[in-house]
Amino acid sequence: MAGAAVRVEGLTHRFPTRRGPLPVLESVELEIAAGGYASLMGPSGAGKSTLLSLIGGLEPAQHGTVEVGGDRLAGLSRDGLAAFRRRTVGFVFQHFGLLEALTAAENVALACALTGTPRPERRRRTRELLAAVALAERAEHRPAELSGGERQRVAIARALANRPRLVLADEPTGNLDDDSTMRVMGLLESLPAEHGCTLVLVTHDRSLAARAALRLELHDRRLHAAAA
Numbered sequence: 352m353a354g355a356a357v358r359v360e361g362l363t364h365r366f367p368t369r370r371g372p373l374p375v376l377e378s379v380e381l382e383i384a385a386g387g388y389a390s391l392m393g394p395s396g397a398g399k400s401t402l403l404s405l406i407g408g409l410e411p412a413q414h415g416t417v418e419v420g421g422d423r424l425a426g427l428s429r430d431g432l433a434a435f436r437r438r439t440v441g442f443v444f445q446h447f448g449l450l451e452a453l454t455a456a457e458n459v460a461l462a463c464a465l466t467g468t469p470r471p472e473r474r475r476r477t478r479e480l481l482a483a484v485a486l487a488e489r490a491e492h493r494p495a496e497l498s499g500g501e502r503q504r505v506a507i508a509r510a511l512a513n514r515p516r517l518v519l520a521d522e523p524t525g526n527l528d529d530d531s532t533m534r535v536m537g538l539l540e541s542l543p544a545e546h547g548c549t550l551v552l553v554t555h556d557r558s559l560a561a562r563a564a565l566r567l568e569l570h571d572r573r574l575h576a577a578a579a
Contacts, residue, residue, distance in 0.1 A: 355418070356385040356517060356549035357406055362415035364401060375401050377572035379415070383565060385516075386543045388550045390563035392577060397569045399553045403519045406551070407440045408432040420516050437466055441510030441548070443539070445522040447502045449494045455481060455505045456490040462512035480508035484538060500531025507538055511546060518542055521553045536562070 359381040365372035375398040383389050393399050405412050408424055411432065417424045419439060427435060442448075449458050456477050463473040481487050484504040494502050503523060510518055520539055524532040536559060542548050554560050566577035 355382050356387060356420055357381060357383040357551070358416070358418040359406065360416040362402075362405065362412055362417065364398070364405065364413050374572055376405075379572075379574050381567070381574055383549055383551065385420075385549055386547060387565060388540065388543055388552075388563045389565040389567060390552045390554060390560035390577070391567050391569060392554060392557065392560045393569035395555075398572065399569050400521055402569065403521055403551065403553060407442060407517070407519045408435045437513055439513075439516050441513065441515035441518040443503070443506050443510050443518065443520040443523045445525040447494070447499075447506045449502060449505060449509075451494050454491050454493055455486060455497065455501075455508075458494075458505055459509045459512060462509045466513045468512075476512065477508075480511055481505075483511075484508045498531065499527050500534055503527060503531070503535050504538065507535070511542075514546070515548050517549050517551070519551050519553075522555065523552070524554070524556070524559065532559075 359379055362376055362379040364376040365374050379402065391399050391402070404410050405417055406419065412425065422435065422439070424432065424435065453461065459480055460473050460477045463476050468476060478487065481490050484507055486501060486504055486508070489497060489501060497505065523539065524535055527535060539550060539552065540562065542550050552563060560566055560577065568575050568577045
């Protein structure tokens with residue numbers, strides 16, 4: 352179907368163990384429209400983060416097809432997957448993943464540099480992104496000087512550095528208080544309309560998951576429509 356940002360067909364994945372392969376995903380099927388917003392729930396260990404890793408090209412699929420924006424990931428080399436991630440995907444994680452020795456501006460600028468952005472454009476883009484997440488006045492602060500919510504907003508700015516077509520957010524509010532959660536969720540949920548990208552959110556919070564247009568649950572190694 353035209354206009355799909357993410358298409359997954361027959362995705363099966365197993366982890367090697369001493370007792371043999373451990374099934375994690377089994378014949379998973381998924382399609383998310385471009386500019387869409389999907390949430391993914393499921394018990395711990397169900398494979399949610401694994402599915403996000405496969406969609407985001409952090410590791411290759413063992414069996415099945417993963418396409419993002421029409422690009423098929425099968426057969427890409429390690430360098431090819433890295434290039435795909437740099438130009439296509441923005442990641443937001445629960446534990447922020449900021450470099451503690453760098454300021455907020457330097458964390459965002461580094462992400463711009465990895466995409467080959469020239470220095471003057473890098474500076475402009477960094478200022479623009481920090482302003483977009485309401486942290487322009489905190490640009491020279493290091494992560495230890497920021498609250499959890501502020502750090503996650505820096506992480507969102509960093510995720511947008513490459514103007515991604517797809518943003519994958521894995522429990523992005525898991526370490527935040529209620530006020531910070533609502534602010535971060537507001538930012539994330541604005542991305543499809545304001546930045547033209549597709550958002551996939553993994554969360555354990557059913558009230559947050561219910562805000563997405565497409566609500567999914569992963570259990571018994573397969574994807575299901577979430578219960579109302």
